[in-house]
Amino acid sequence: MSETALMGESRQKLLLDLVGVRKTFDGFNAVERIDLSVMEGEFFTIVGPSGSGKTTLLRMLAGMDQPSDGAIYLRGESLNDMPANKRPTCLVFQSLALFPHMTVGQNIEFALKMRKIAPAARKARALELMRVVRLPETYYSKNVMKCSGGEKQRVALARAFAYDPEILLFDEPLSALDYKLRKTLEKELKDLHRETGKTFIYITHSLEEAMVMSDRIGVMRDGRLVQVGTPEEIYTKPSDKFVSEFMGEVNIVQVRPDGAGRYRSEDLAGSFTVNAPPSTDGYVVIRPEFLRFLASPSDADNHLTGRVHNEYSLGSRVQYQVRVGERMFLVEQPRRQSFGGGDVTIGWDAADAIFVAE
Amino acid sequence: MKIHALQIQDAAISGTAKKSRGPFLTPGARCALPVIVLLLLGFAAPLTAVIAYSFAEPHSFNVFSSFTFANYAEIFNTENTVWMSFLWSLSLAAVTVLILSVIAYPIAYGMVYVFGRWSGLVSILFVFPLFISENVRLYGWVLFFIKNGVFDGTLNLLGGSDAPEVLYSPGIILFGMIYTYLPYMLFPLVLGLSLLPRDVVDAAKDLGASRYQVWREIELPLAMPGFMIGLLLTFVLAVGAIAESKVLGGQSVIVLTHDIEVSFTYAQNWPLGSALAVLITLITGGLTLFMLFKLDLDRVLGRK
Numbered sequence: 001m002s003e004t005a006l007m008g009e010s011r012q013k014l015l016l017d018l019v020g021v022r023k024t025f026d027g028f029n030a031v032e033r034i035d036l037s038v039m040e041g042e043f044f045t046i047v048g049p050s051g052s053g054k055t056t057l058l059r060m061l062a063g064m065d066q067p068s069d070g071a072i073y074l075r076g077e078s079l080n081d082m083p084a085n086k087r088p089t090c091l092v093f094q095s096l097a098l099f100p101h102m103t104v105g106q107n108i109e110f111a112l113k114m115r116k117i118a119p120a121a122r123k124a125r126a127l128e129l130m131r132v133v134r135l136p137e138t139y140y141s142k143n144v145m146k147c148s149g150g151e152k153q154r155v156a157l158a159r160a161f162a163y164d165p166e167i168l169l170f171d172e173p174l175s176a177l178d179y180k181l182r183k184t185l186e187k188e189l190k191d192l193h194r195e196t197g198k199t200f201i202y203i204t205h206s207l208e209e210a211m212v213m214s215d216r217i218g219v220m221r222d223g224r225l226v227q228v229g230t231p232e233e234i235y236t237k238p239s240d241k242f243v244s245e246f247m248g249e250v251n252i253v254q255v256r257p258d259g260a261g262r263y264r265s266e267d268l269a270g271s272f273t274v275n276a277p278p279s280t281d282g283y284v285v286i287r288p289e290f291l292r293f294l295a296s297p298s299d300a301d302n303h304l305t306g307r308v309h310n311e312y313s314l315g316s317r318v319q320y321q322v323r324v325g326e327r328m329f330l331v332e333q334p335r336r337q338s339f340g341g342g343d344v345t346i347g348w349d350a351a352d353a354i355f356v357a358e
Numbered sequence: 359m360k361i362h363a364l365q366i367q368d369a370a371i372s373g374t375a376k377k378s379r380g381p382f383l384t385p386g387a388r389c390a391l392p393v394i395v396l397l398l399l400g401f402a403a404p405l406t407a408v409i410a411y412s413f414a415e416p417h418s419f420n421v422f423s424s425f426t427f428a429n430y431a432e433i434f435n436t437e438n439t440v441w442m443s444f445l446w447s448l449s450l451a452a453v454t455v456l457i458l459s460v461i462a463y464p465i466a467y468g469m470v471y472v473f474g475r476w477s478g479l480v481s482i483l484f485v486f487p488l489f490i491s492e493n494v495r496l497y498g499w500v501l502f503f504i505k506n507g508v509f510d511g512t513l514n515l516l517g518g519s520d521a522p523e524v525l526y527s528p529g530i531i532l533f534g535m536i537y538t539y540l541p542y543m544l545f546p547l548v549l550g551l552s553l554l555p556r557d558v559v560d561a562a563k564d565l566g567a568s569r570y571q572v573w574r575e576i577e578l579p580l581a582m583p584g585f586m587i588g589l590l591l592t593f594v595l596a597v598g599a600i601a602e603s604k605v606l607g608g609q610s611v612i613v614l615t616h617d618i619e620v621s622f623t624y625a626q627n628w629p630l631g632s633a634l635a636v637l638i639t640l641i642t643g644g645l646t647l648f649m650l651f652k653l654d655l656d657r658v659l660g661r662k
Contacts (some may be wrong), residue, residue: 064560084563097561101579110575111565163566 015040015199016061016167020070023056030056032223033070038201043193044201045210047246048220054203055094057220058169061201074166085114090165094172096156098144104130104155105140111163129158132192155245157192170202171283179249186212207247211235219243240356244285245260251286251329255355263355268325272302273350282357288319288332290352293344300347304329308339322346405639411632415431419628429633430484436628440617446615448641451596454535458543458592461536461587466547470554484541496534496605500525506541526608543588550584551577582655590649594642610647614638 016038023031029109038044046054059073061063063084065246072079079087090111099107106113108129109122117125127137134153139147144155153173170189174182190213193200211231218228219242227239238244241252255272258264262271263284271355272284297303306324313319313336320331322344331346332354383391415424416432416592417606433440469477475626491593502508505526510521524530554577600615609616614634622629 062564064564084560085566089564091561091564095555095557097555097557099558099562099576110562110567114562114566114568114575115573119522129540153598159565 013040014038015042015075016078016201017073017221018070019073021057021060021067022069023053023060023065024068025141031060032068034223034225035229036218036225038199039041041197041199043190043200043202043213043215044218045214045216045226046218046220046352047204047207047210049205051244052220053223053234054143054220055171056223058091058171058201058203061167062089062169063087082326087193088166089169090163090167091169091171092156092160092173094175096152096173098152098155098159099146102144103141104135104144105145107144107155108158110159115163123124124160126158129161130193132161133158134188149177149282150185153177153185157189161196165198166202167199169319170200172204175204175206182209189213207234218290219246236280236354238285238356241283243287244283244354244356249288251291253284253286253327254282255284256281268302268304268327272300272353274353274355275350276355280357282355286329286348286352287316291329291346292333292346292348293331293337293349297345299348300355301350303345303347305343305345308340308344311336397557408635408639409630411628414629414632414635416629417627428466429629430637433628433633433637440630443617444637446528446611447597447599447638450532450535450599450611450613451593452571454539454596455543455589455593457532458539459535459589462540462543462547462588463585466551468543469548470543470551472633484544488541492538493601493605495538497535497602497619499530499534499606503530513554525606526610528607528611531602531611534606535596535599538599538602542591542595546584546588546591547581548584550581550587553584554580578602586649586653590646593645597642598640 016036018034018036019125021031021034021036022029034057034203042229044233045115047059056065060067062348063079064084067111069082073310074088081263098108099110102110105123108126123140127140130139133156135158137149139151145153147155156173172299173334174185177185186209188201189202193213202210207217209232214231216230217234219226221242224266227243233260235247238247244250253265253268253272255265257279257356258271260271261277262273264271265284269290274284290303292300294300294303297305305322307329309323310318310321311318312321314332317332317334318336320333321332322329324346329346379479409423413425413427414421414428414429414430416428416481432438433444435441469480473480476482485628488551500507504510505523513519513521558580559572559576562572598612598615600619603609603611603613603616618631618634619637621627621634625631
């Protein structure tokens, strides 16, 4: 594809600018005052649980819904009054929304046909795109409903690329696929993003999927963007309890400053050190992989004593559920260990724990 | 598995002789058999009689004992007026179906996408008149349009002028047919349109299709099965329409069904009536088979 040149030099150019975008449905705020900038050529992923307003946000970008308030700018020009069929965006639907009465070729060529491009040129472009998304050429005249799930996915992708939109919008396109296929397509999507240099805005409820593919991630909750940052930033510095919990299974302990340079937990009756000096009430977040079994309590900055309650094999690792008082802690180890059934000491270093404010 | 068990049980009941060959019919076929026989008899017997009569000596009851094409010749003989009623019926039906599709499509579209919770009420208002006999409803229109009727009287009261004479003309027959058959076009169309996924329309717009292009490329082709059923249903019903021309049209136009009725009653010319019936059955039957052949019924009923 010829757009490869777009990458590199134009990476940091501002492409999309959302200013105070809000969407209200019957008095319910689906999206509340979102300010966001997306750079040219960026792979930006919006994650959030269902009902967090991410699909509504995407539909506003595509022009299928109009913001109740605020504006969306493309290179400084307002998109508010531009209908979906005039915008340089293309949406890949969660349902894929393929045209069931058409062949694979007709689906891919649709955008070109609507712009009255000659049939020969359309076909050439369709075949080129089918190569890009790895569909065999023989599929050109195949009924699209006779394709498998993964093949349909590729048809939808090729169709979105046909008229060369500047911005590709994805509404959880992989959520209906099985694990292995999803993993394959995630990587292919990322490749496609690199090869085409287009701006991708991707929606998913799976942070794992977001981490694999994105340049930047925005976490949404109740119609608001809670945190925007690189995958690394979101993982290591979650802005609040919600984001840290959304990052997967974590151990969260509610704490308050004890006045002696440490944090104190009431329900664990213990004090912990954290990298930052204590200032406000909040939560200490410890990922299961940073918790470990200690031979002696002094082996780590913080420690707790409990009993192994259960163990689960995660394939590559083993997860232990350890009961400490009334609380359960998750500890992840690379290998299985055996415990006599007596008390165990678990601990973590101050640098491995994250403090998030209330 | 269940069927297998039944077969074994059945084989045991029917005795040792059949044991090796298995049951004569599958349980499904055996259960359906009475219905099939009844329907075949009820469908085939009268049809055979009508076809046989259509080749009998005109004005006779010599069915099965004479064979002639005279009845068909009489229909196509331009000196008679029978061909005219044929033409009237077919063209009235064709125009009815045409106008109905133009009227019904926007209403169906509204019921599926625009009216929201009001579409339930609209459906009820369309269905409700069906509970009243068609003849009664048509006589209601006569009372409305007749001289000194509701229409005429109201105009007189308001402006003093007489209402134009609308009754007893081909136009009012068409009106009556459109009025009667609207629901039969509307509801299949509603079904067809409601099976159209909203995402697909959004996707088409997103890919650059204008409103008209969305309609031509997506909506119409995907609603087509429902549309075809509506067309078929209304056409077949309208070809056989008789009450509209009798009640509203006051026999200003003689339709085919009327000719068939007269042949079997006053004229006592069963062979001619039969020939007319056979011809019209061929036309509507051929059309139906053609449409059903083109139509994917599974898709219409939502099982893909």
